[in-house]
Amino acid sequence: MAMKTINVNLADRSYPVFIDSGTLSRPEVIGPYIAGDEVFVVTNDTVAPLYLSFCRQLFRSFRTETLVLPDGERYKTLDTAGQIFSALIAHCYSRQCTLVALGGGVIGDLTGFAAACYQRGVPFIQIPTTLLAQVDSSVGGKTGVNHPQGKNMIGAFWQPRCVVIDINTLNTLPDRELRAGLAEVVKYGLIRDPEFFAWLENNAPALLRRDPQALAYAIERSCLNKAQVVAADERESGQRALLNLGHTFGHAIETGLGYGTWLHGEAVAAGTCLAAAMSRRLGWLDQDEVDRVTTLFSRLGLPVNAPALGVDNYIGIMSVDKKVRAGKIRLVLLAEIGRAVVTDEYDTTVLREVLRSAKE
């Protein structure tokens, strides 16, 4: 299997995404993307015992310091970003240092945000070790932390210098997290790539048994879709919002249950099913299409029923979402499998009916 390279085209902020088995053992892949001679690796206490030694080898010709944070979404806060700043300053790291995010989406978002703000911006590199981070959060430059009252409310658009995906890291990923990552993979099929959706329907079993070829293809095709969307709309003034399919509902599920009860991908799967149900009620999808969506998520072991949080509670949480405009909640809905639409032109009673049907 040869290394695949996908370019994210953003003028002077363009960068490659490298996908292969064993990239974490090849310093020649990542080396050229390190600015200066200081490397600062941020990781967590789950990933560190597994892969930090690879990183030390990878960066052995650079001064390398590390910060190991506790694992979990609840540490994705402004306070934790403050810990990164304190460590960088304690080590006298200059503007010419490079931050490295070694871990999943939480580590990537947090480290990227710290890189965006340290001395008004230093380079950073993503080494995503979860499927979710590999297919989604590590590509595209969305960085940030949570506020107690809203996910990702504090952040920056800050592109990495490169993204290095080592598929071997998925060998240590728990099944539940692998499945959660597949929710974001399905998303690309639903919003813009119907062929890929059909491929996923055919290859669900191969993905679940971690067939390396199937995983590599799913990651590559996901990153290609993500790169195209980001290149067309870096700061989410238009089509990039389509990537939030299932996310407005999903964020409400995560916030409503308390961060960490459901995994992000699980909330996105159930949230996407709510979006599909609402699209059906608006007459945009037919029942066969809704069934294809829920069937695929089910076969991938993902939840298709959202929790009963109460309609007003859902609406309240969704109203602090970043996509709200002029008080109306903007939703990503499905016009068909392979085509999504951002809209706030819907009857609010339909939204309430859909939320009332949530009953896991």
Next chain:
Amino acid sequence: MAMKTINVNLADRSYPVFIDSGTLSRPEVIGPYIAGDEVFVVTNDTVAPLYLSFCRQLFRSFRTETLVLPDGERYKTLDTAGQIFSALIAHCYSRQCTLVALGGGVIGDLTGFAAACYQRGVPFIQIPTTLLAQVDSSVGGKTGVNHPQGKNMIGAFWQPRCVVIDINTLNTLPDRELRAGLAEVVKYGLIRDPEFFAWLENNAPALLRRDPQALAYAIERSCLNKAQVVAADERESGQRALLNLGHTFGHAIETGLGYGTWLHGEAVAAGTCLAAAMSRRLGWLDQDEVDRVTTLFSRLGLPVNAPALGVDNYIGIMSVDKKVRAGKIRLVLLAEIGRAVVTDEYDTTVLREVLRSAKE
């Protein structure tokens, strides 16, 4: 006196700086630069009693919420930025809101940083009410907060939509702060505008007695210089670093004495005298030029002798400055009056001699 407009040319991030008496009473000046219909004014408890009512009038056709912070550099922290985020979220402010910084440099830096990070970036407007903020910090998009171990170590480049300067606000500025602001005015003369330096030598008394024409001219010419430098080098990869004349020494003075003991402009004046003394020792300036620098600062009532913090203490604090590269402290020095140079090619013993001479 007609309104002066200076444009900061930064492609799609370009914006005007409006300078006049009474701009705070003219909604037609600022109105076109407000995005959306939500305005959030951040100010402090010194400025609020003086000018917040003007702002309420100015924004009477928008939904307007305000946050009044305690006055002082020691509140320019990540925690205070967190308070701004909490207030914005509590008021359900969306991505389409506009933040307004009403106050001096601390309020401007903090509010700009909050705008850069809230929902990954919202528009903001600067209404600087101190001379220092009017001639320097409100123009150019440098935003940020302090870390206990270093000034402005956390921040972002985030340009305002416009800067509205009402010269009348200087009527309530204490003498000491007016003088501190003049230190940054002198800076422009020293680094790139020898004619302006000569004008300042001739007009020091008029500025100190707050002659409106003299102040307006000094502000306009300062903003013009600042706008040109920022347009040529937005992110400080080159000549923008010249604006830090006296600042590496000055930051060390502020940090060494504890933030707030000396005003920023006072530290910059004494720091610039250290830079001039060092330039003299390197044979770049002659003694007449050094004397012109110290004489002008003295006439403006600014300190020309840096405090005796101890050589190692100075070097230690200066080593965490953002301009450090590969362990060598980069300094802005004077080649002549009207021309500055950024360099790390100097004999460290010369730097130590200059610091040893500090003896206020």
